[in-house]
Amino acid sequence: MTILLNLERVSAGYGSFAALFNVSLDVKNGETVGVVGANGAGKTTLLRVISGLLPPRSGRIDFDGESLAGAPAYRVVAAGIAHVPENRRLFPRLTVEENLRMGAYLPAARKAFAERAAWVYELFPQLQARRRQLAGTLSGGEQQMVAIGRALMTKPKLLLMDEPSAGLAPLVVEQVFALVRRIRAEGFTVLLVEQNVRQVLDVVDRAYLLETGRVKLAGTATALKQNPFVQQSYLGL
Amino acid sequence: MDIYLLEAIINGLLLGGVLALLSLGLNLIFGVIDVVWICYAEVVMAAMYAVFWLYTFYGWPLLLACAAAIVFATVLGLLVHIVVIEPILGSAPINQLLATGGVLFFLQSLATLLFGTDFRNLGIRLPVLELGGIFISFSRLIAFGIALVGAVGLFLFLSRTYLGTAVRAIAQDREVMGLMGVNERRIYVLTSAIGSGLAGLAACLLVLQYDVHPFIGLTFGPITFMVCVLGGLGNMIGGFIAAFIISQIIAVGGYYFPIEAAEVLAFVFFIVLILIRPQGILGK
Numbered sequence A: 001m002t003i004l005l006n007l008e009r010v011s012a013g014y015g016s017f018a019a020l021f022n023v024s025l026d027v028k029n030g031e032t033v034g035v036v037g038a039n040g041a042g043k044t045t046l047l048r049v050i051s052g053l054l055p056p057r058s059g060r061i062d063f064d065g066e067s068l069a070g071a072p073a074y075r076v077v078a079a080g081i082a083h084v085p086e087n088r089r090l091f092p093r094l095t096v097e098e099n100l101r102m103g104a105y106l107p108a109a110r111k112a113f114a115e116r117a118a119w120v121y122e123l124f125p126q127l128q129a130r131r132r133q134l135a136g137t138l139s140g141g142e143q144q145m146v147a148i149g150r151a152l153m154t155k156p157k158l159l160l161m162d163e164p165s166a167g168l169a170p171l172v173v174e175q176v177f178a179l180v181r182r183i184r185a186e187g188f189t190v191l192l193v194e195q196n197v198r199q200v201l202d203v204v205d206r207a208y209l210l211e212t213g214r215v216k217l218a219g220t221a222t223a224l225k226q227n228p229f230v231q232q233s234y235l236g237l
Numbered sequence B: 001m002d003i004y005l006l007e008a009i010i011n012g013l014l015l016g017g018v019l020a021l022l023s024l025g026l027n028l029i030f031g032v033i034d035v036v037w038i039c040y041a042e043v044v045m046a047a048m049y050a051v052f053w054l055y056t057f058y059g060w061p062l063l064l065a066c067a068a069a070i071v072f073a074t075v076l077g078l079l080v081h082i083v084v085i086e087p088i089l090g091s092a093p094i095n096q097l098l099a100t101g102g103v104l105f106f107l108q109s110l111a112t113l114l115f116g117t118d119f120r121n122l123g124i125r126l127p128v129l130e131l132g133g134i135f136i137s138f139s140r141l142i143a144f145g146i147a148l149v150g151a152v153g154l155f156l157f158l159s160r161t162y163l164g165t166a167v168r169a170i171a172q173d174r175e176v177m178g179l180m181g182v183n184e185r186r187i188y189v190l191t192s193a194i195g196s197g198l199a200g201l202a203a204c205l206l207v208l209q210y211d212v213h214p215f216i217g218l219t220f221g222p223i224t225f226m227v228c229v230l231g232g233l234g235n236m237i238g239g240f241i242a243a244f245i246i247s248q249i250i251a252v253g254g255y256y257f258p259i260e261a262a263e264v265l266a267f268v269f270f271i272v273l274i275l276i277r278p279q280g281i282l283g284k
């Protein structure tokens, strides 16, 4: 498998505060990779650096043969990375369909809007009936669907997801993970950030464990599930 | 109903159209770029001079002079954005206020230098219509009609196009727009162009009714801000409604009291309402 995204010794932070230290990580074509870690470990910062919302202090970010370190977000999207941000971040006073339209802002995606929107509605039948409803009035689970659908509108080569299960009722969390499975079954390459270690390790091929901005462990999902440290600190066994 | 009162109400409605147009442009810029153009009315003033100059000195046909003035206002607005606003996008609001305030004084002084403080007008006297005993100024009627067309055009742009939807979306979540593949700086430039283009359009409508002088911005600038704040700063529909409320207060108040008192009444209404609802009529 070819490497789609490769981070090499990436550091980043906010002002004088350093949040990521020499993080190296890769995602191969077709893989679903997890990044797990406690609150404040730097997971969101990592995704923000990849998608160009936060410039790295140092290190390399290569994606599909292109260097993306320091590129603005709009260029990263054009390169083929879509980001489902933490807390969904929909446009609350736009309708569901308008949110999808914004996801399809790039010229190539605009042309394919009708076809992709139909596909998103097929993926999330619940949204079809709510297409003219303001996104801010939807339930948390539905909003997460719109956020994912919006990111899928560009048919990205890589989908970044930041805690899609956060703040949702247990039943809805199950649905979200089922959705991640569905998306990977569709052939998407996914980088999934979660605090929910147990459930993540059931849907990803590999995962990285982040602790205070550093990669503490990395390996296949199976290996991590059996790792004594992970079992003790994250799985509560 | 008293026919003069009816006339006052109709004139208030007509005045409201232009006021609504002015507030739309200012609200658009504020909502999207999050910067208050204190100098907005001075862009209008400059465009009024452009119409005046091209029409009276160069003898251009009025429509052509108006079209040129709209282009002029747009270019001026783009300059304001690129030269003054862009470098201070991330600074404290007070600095932005001072910077656009500086543009206000600059444009006023420049106009004084170039044209002196004389009151100038196009010397056009459009007829007054009489409808069942009510007198309506034709120039106001035209201004109202065109202001409405401008508002509808803006509404269609904002609701029907990708770019327009992006303009609305960016006011709701700036950072996420980047994740949609949108270069926010380009949206800002576009917004400044549309906002100042609307200022140019308003200038064409105002110059039909009022004399232009370097300080004319001070006569309707404050009222435009009042309308925007009353409607909820950045909220275009709120501003649109507020424009008609304020113009009715002035017009109907002017029927019962002297016009200055009516303006005071409008400001009192504004202050009371803002005390009750600081976020404005439709603000969040």
Ligand SMILES: Nc1ncnc2c1ncn2[C@@H]1O[C@H](COP(=O)(O)OP(=O)(O)O)[C@@H](O)[C@H]1O
Binding pocket: A014, A017, A019, A037, A038, A039, A040, A041, A042, A043, A044, A045, A046
């Ligand atoms: N905008 C910010 N400004 C300053 N510090 C921040 C900011 N965002 C996050 N941090 C800090 O960076 C660290 C990593 O945060 P984050 O990446 O959000 O972690 P996670 O997503 O794993 O919970 C935390 O210590 C957090 O307090």
Ligand SMILES: [Mg+2]
Binding pocket: A043, A044, A045, A086, A163
């Ligand atoms: Mg986070």
